[in-house]
Amino acid sequence: MRTNSQSRTAEGAAAMRAEHLIYDSPLVFDDPYAIELLSYPWRRACKNPALHWLLFKKIMGPLRPIQGQVLARSRFSEEKLKLAFAQGIDQCVIVGAGLDTLALRTRDWEEKGQGENQKLRIYELDHPATQEAKIKKLNRLKTGALKNLEFVSVDFERQSLAEGLKQSSFDSAKPAFFIWLGVTPYLTEEAIFNTVKSIASTSAKGSELVFDYGVNSKYLSNKDVGKLKTLKFYTSRLSEPLIENDFDPVKFPADVEKLGFQLLENMSPEQQNQCFFNNRSDNLRSTSGSYFAHFRRLP
Numbered sequence: 001m002r003t004n005s006q007s008r009t010a011e012g013a014a015a016m017r018a019e020h021l022i023y024d025s026p027l028v029f030d031d032p033y034a035i036e037l038l039s040y041p042w043r044r045a046c047k048n049p050a051l052h053w054l055l056f057k058k059i060m061g062p063l064r065p066i067q068g069q070v071l072a073r074s075r076f077s078e079e080k081l082k083l084a085f086a087q088g089i090d091q092c093v094i095v096g097a098g099l100d101t102l103a104l105r106t107r108d109w110e111e112k113g114q115g116e117n118q119k120l121r122i123y124e125l126d127h128p129a130t131q132e133a134k135i136k137k138l139n140r141l142k143t144g145a146l147k148n149l150e151f152v153s154v155d156f157e158r159q160s161l162a163e164g165l166k167q168s169s170f171d172s173a174k175p176a177f178f179i180w181l182g183v184t185p186y187l188t189e190e191a192i193f194n195t196v197k198s199i200a201s202t203s204a205k206g207s208e209l210v211f212d213y214g215v216n217s218k219y220l221s222n223k224d225v226g227k228l229k230t231l232k233f234y235t236s237r238l239s240e241p242l243i244e245n246d247f248d249p250v251k252f253p254a255d256v257e258k259l260g261f262q263l264l265e266n267m268s269p270e271q272q273n274q275c276f277f278n279n280r281s282d283n284l285r286s287t288s289g290s291y292f293a294h295f296r297r298l299p
């Protein structure tokens with residue numbers, strides 16, 4: 001990402017969520033706030049039928065499976081979060097939050113606890129430039145103070161996740177739910193494992209972690225390799241190129257477990273399509289080679 005501007009791929013993901021709400025049925029993921037956080041050109045492209053056809057159908061048509069992955073990963077992570085919240089986890093850390101709208105959509109979440117009612121507290125970790133742009137857009141919405149949200153600016157090239165959270169009110173002695181979506185494809189293998197280690201160092205027993213990751217292209221068909229090349233071209237044009245690591249869907253989760261986690265689920269693209277896109281009449285599906293992993297922190 002260019003250090004003096006917000007993430008352009010983050011806005012692209014938000015645009016895919018916004019477009020889905022307006023044009024697709026049935027919904028895989030319902031995000032009514034995504035369109036409000038977009039820049040004017042993106043909002044206009046979503047709302048104007050002619051511009052929508054030109055951008056989403058003609059120009060971005062080959063990226064339709066990426067849109068499916070964006071929607072599915074958000075739904076997967078938030079379904080796991082709801083279960084964790086019901087079981088008493090009331091801290092959620094979104095790593096590389098971008099234009100995520102979870103804080104807006106969970107303001108009314110509340111569970112009866114042993115004492116006071118339990119409310120979800122969200123910590124958004126992201127680069128200062130992306131975060132500054134997002135705060136301006138939230139102010140434009142005039143939603144009022146988001147008492148459930150705390151922004152934590154972190155330059156991941158210079159700070160670890162744990163160092164960033166120490167600047168906040170995050171309670172490392174309590175279990176938390178970590179959401180890390182749409183980030184690992186842009187990181188080296190070393191950076192990915194360093195982030196997982198940092199999460200392990202600052203998370204209490206029983207904490208949970210959800211993230212998506214891509215397997216190496218050698219595990220893909222020739223057709224899917226072609227789709228991956230299209231995505232690489234798109235992200236390179238946005239100055240946020242993808243990095244292909246040597247991950248396979250068996251060894252990689254096992255390596256994460258060695259850092260102090262228990263694998264709860266490793267959802268394959270085929271399972272994603274069965275779970276989230278079954279019996280659809282359109283062409284919306286998840287992309288090949290992208291897995292969703294769910295872990296729990298061990299003692």
